[in-house]
Amino acid sequence: MTNRPFRPLNHERDIKAIQRIWIECGWIDDEDDDRKIVSDFFKTGETEVATIDDVAECSVHWMPGQIQYQQETLALGAVTAVTTSHVSRKQGFAQELTARALARQFESGKDVSALGMFDQGFYNKVGFGTGPYETFIQFDPSSLMVNTRARPPKRLTEGDYKQVHRAMLNRKKFHGAVDLFPPEAISFDLRWTEKPFGLGYFDGPNNSLSHFIWGEMKDEYGPYEITVRAYQTTDQLFELLALIKSLGDQITSFSTLEFGEFQLQDLLKQPFRTRRSTRGGKHEQLLQSVAYWQMRILNLESCLAKTHLPGPGIRFNLEIVDPLEAVLNERSGWKGLSGAYVVDLGPESGVRPGSDKKLPTLRASINAFSRLWLGVRPASNLAITDNLSGEEGLITALDKAICLPRPHLGWDF
Numbered sequence: 163m164t165n166r167p168f169r170p171l172n173h174e175r176d177i178k179a180i181q182r183i184w185i186e187c188g189w190i191d192d193e194d195d196d197r198k199i200v201s202d203f204f205k206t207g208e209t210e211v212a213t214i215d216d217v218a219e220c221s222v223h224w225m226p227g228q229i230q231y232q233q234e235t236l237a238l239g240a241v242t243a244v245t246t247s248h249v250s251r252k253q254g255f256a257q258e259l260t261a262r263a264l265a266r267q268f269e270s271g272k273d274v275s276a277l278g279m280f281d282q283g284f285y286n287k288v289g290f291g292t293g294p295y296e297t298f299i300q301f302d303p304s305s306l307m308v309n310t311r312a313r314p315p316k317r318l319t320e321g322d323y324k325q326v327h328r329a330m331l332n333r334k335k336f337h338g339a340v341d342l343f344p345p346e347a348i349s350f351d352l353r354w355t356e357k358p359f360g361l362g363y364f365d366g367p368n369n370s371l372s373h374f375i376w377g378e379m380k381d382e383y384g385p386y387e388i389t390v391r392a393y394q395t396t397d398q399l400f401e402l403l404a405l406i407k408s409l410g411d412q413i414t415s416f417s418t419l420e421f422g423e424f425q426l427q428d429l430l431k432q433p434f435r436t437r438r439s440t441r442g443g444k445h446e447q448l449l450q451s452v453a454y455w456q457m458r459i460l461n462l463e464s465c466l467a468k469t470h471l472p473g474p475g476i477r478f479n480l481e482i483v484d485p486l487e488a489v490l491n492e493r494s495g496w497k498g499l500s501g502a503y504v505v506d507l508g509p510e511s512g513v514r515p516g517s518d519k520k521l522p523t524l525r526a527s528i529n530a531f532s533r534l535w536l537g538v539r540p541a542s543n544l545a546i547t548d549n550l551s552g553e554e555g556l557i558t559a560l561d562k563a564i565c566l567p568r569p570h571l572g573w574d575f
């Protein structure tokens with residue numbers, strides 16, 4: 163395929179067409195406020211568009227950030243908005259523009275890419291693998307077994323987005339935690355919240371925001387949904403939980419993606435009894451699992467250079483198939499990671515092109531290998547459902563070698 167109608171976004175010229183796409187996708191209403199948020203959004207990050215008659219009909223937007231891998235930090239490209247208008251669906255535009263965004267991410271030094279998916283399968287075609295189950299919980303705040311009292315918090319508004327962004331960057335991080343660098347990334351989350359509430363504490367240096375919750379108030383008695391939050395210490399976490407509890411005289415339920423580093427159920431009084439008595443209702447105590455985000459390795463070498471696993475180390479051949487190449491069509495430059503490598507995993511890990519006849523061989527798509535590397539599932543699990551295979555001894559050795567905490571992004575995008 164040649165002469166694909168792709169070019170970088172020209173904000174002034176294209177923004178009306180982009181707003182129309184978002185209206186057609188049902189992402190915004192045809193209102194000035196919504197149009198303004200979209201216009202501001204496309205002033206950040208990088209966007210390429212596909213055109214018909216030189217009018218933008220499909221766009222892929224991404225932002226720079228970072229992702230934590232154990233105690234190390236890797237450069238991240240976050241794919242933040244993929245949309246196609248009603249008149250240009252199924253032209254392969256979205257898929258190819260996403261592939262091109264990945265190539266740009268690699269070329270600008272990103273090690274890993276991540277995104278929130280509309281469904282599984284589409285982004286698999288450019289090498290993404292699905293993350294682990296995240297837990298969505300709805301609970302009665304008055305049933306929280308937290309004995310501390312919260313101090314009166316300060317109100318937060320969307321105008322505080324720079325403080326909120328800094329608090330997100332400084333939050334306590336765990337394996338897989340992601341940051342998006344443009345402060346506007348958070349500004350959009352805040353501006354997009356209907357009936358928002360924001361409550362926080364300014365205990366950081368120079369009275370900066372240290373811990374907070376932000377979300378949406380549904381109606382008088384809830385559910386209140388927490389969509390963004392951060393804290394730096396366990397005491398601050400408990401102050402936020404105490405704050406949530408303090409609203410429990412009025413608010414019957416709060417919902418949130420679980421914090422990830424602990425089980426919220428541990429802090430709920432009689433969770434099974436409450437589950438029975440609230441079943442089927444609007445304020446039902448719920449625990450739902452959903453694996454909604456995906457990621458892939460872009461730079462194998464730098465990802466493995468930052469991988470430190472307890473010994474003894476293992477060495478194996480890795481044959482990677484990366485579907486990206488087939489989607490990139492005529493674009494010159496980086497084409498993905500298909501190829502043969504020799505990998506070392508251990509306290510010091512690494513990778514080099516080639517193969518060694520004496521070593522066992524792991525065959526995997528980049529999708530599956532990325533999941534293995536991040537610790538989404540062990541090798542023996544992926545060998546059942548994903549494109550990953552190798553002799554039994556190697557799979558068992560990989561299961562033993564790669565024991566990582568379950569990764570959580572901790573930032574919704």
Ligand SMILES: CC(C)(COP(=O)(O)OP(=O)(O)OC[C@H]1O[C@@H](n2cnc3c(N)ncnc32)[C@H](O)[C@@H]1OP(=O)(O)O)[C@@H](O)C(=O)NCCC(=O)NCCS
Binds near residue numbers: 220247250256284
């Ligand atoms: C998702 C969206 C961007 C796809 O746009 P598009 O331009 O039609 O996509 P492409 O033409 O590049 O790819 C379409 C192909 O992907 C396939 N596909 C779509 N969803 C898929 C899935 N879950 N699994 C596997 N394949 C899938 C289609 O069947 C089609 O294949 P075909 O060409 O062989 O028929 C478009 O539907 C859209 O804008 N939706 C609303 C906004 C949205 O949800 N965006 C995604 C946010 S994460």
